[in-house]
Amino acid sequence: MPPPHADVADLFAADGPLARVIEGFATRPEQVSMAQAVASALAMRRHSLIEAGTGVGKTFAYLVPALFAHRRVIVSTGTRTLQDQLFHRDLPVIARAMGLPVRVAMLKGRSNYLCLQRLELAEREVATNTRSRNAMRLLNTIRRWSHTTKSGDIGELAEQNEQEPIWQAVTSTRENCLGGECPVFQRCHVVAARREAQAADVIV
Numbered sequence: 745m746p747p748p749h750a751d752v753a754d755l756f757a758a759d760g761p762l763a764r765v766i767e768g769f770a771t772r773p774e775q776v777s778m779a780q781a782v783a784s785a786l787a788m789r790r791h792s793l794i795e796a797g798t799g800v801g802k803t804f805a806y807l808v809p810a811l812f813a814h815r816r817v818i819v820s821t822g823t824r825t826l827q828d829q830l831f832h833r834d835l836p837v838i839a840r841a842m843g844l845p846v847r848v849a850m851l852k853g854r855s856n857y858l859c860l861q862r863l864e865l866a867e868r869e870v871a872t873n874t875r876s877r878n879a880m881r882l883l884n885t886i887r888r889w890s891h892t893t894k895s896g897d898i899g900e901l902a903e904q905n906e907q908e909p910i911w912q913a914v915t916s917t918r919e920n921c922l923g924g925e926c927p928v929f930q931r932c933h934v935v936a937a938r939r940e941a942q943a944a945d946v947i948v
């Protein structure tokens with residue numbers, strides 16, 4: 745683990761921790777400058793507006809100082825695809841390289857999580873009404889997946905048709921969520937994701 749006082753540039757050095765775990769890693773001066781600017785903004789609790797071109801290695805330039813900040817950091821992304829990439833691919837690599845026991849959590853909007861209560865309601869409705877074949881097939885797929893998913897993140901079923909209205913029937917809004925009155929509150933994916941985020945050092 746790098747000492748807390750190590751300059752962030754050391755982490756990007758040719759013989760540094762990133763180079764040791766990332767094949768083909770090369771020090772890029774622009775990337776180091778950006779990382780130093782981000783680290784400084786985090787340390788000083790100041791805003792920093794940074795524009796960097798293609799090939800600078802922006803992702804690592806902000807993630808490395810975020811993990812190195814030794815304080816809670818929220819990384820907000822423009823797309824869910826980038827959010828997934830940071831959480832599943834980039835952050836584990838950096839944490840491993842730096843040997844940091846950092847707790848990282850991914851938190852999406854509530855409409856991205858399966859609502860177990862509404863899934864049950866949707867299934868009951870299907871039993872009494874006729875829905876399209878596609879919707880029924882998708883509902884069956886969702887039910888099977890609900891038994892195995894840990895996160896309840898519907899992105900795990902990305903190959904399914906996102907336009908299908910059934911998704912609205914099995915996810916919640918602030919208005920229709922039963923909150924503490926919900927019979928499956930203890931198993932709620934939204935509640936679990938928020939709880940994990942509260943305990944995390946870095947939230948994406």
Ligand code: SF4
Binds near residue numbers: 859861921928932
């Ligand atoms: S607490 Fe809300 S979001 Fe969670 S399962 Fe119940 S109704 Fe759905």
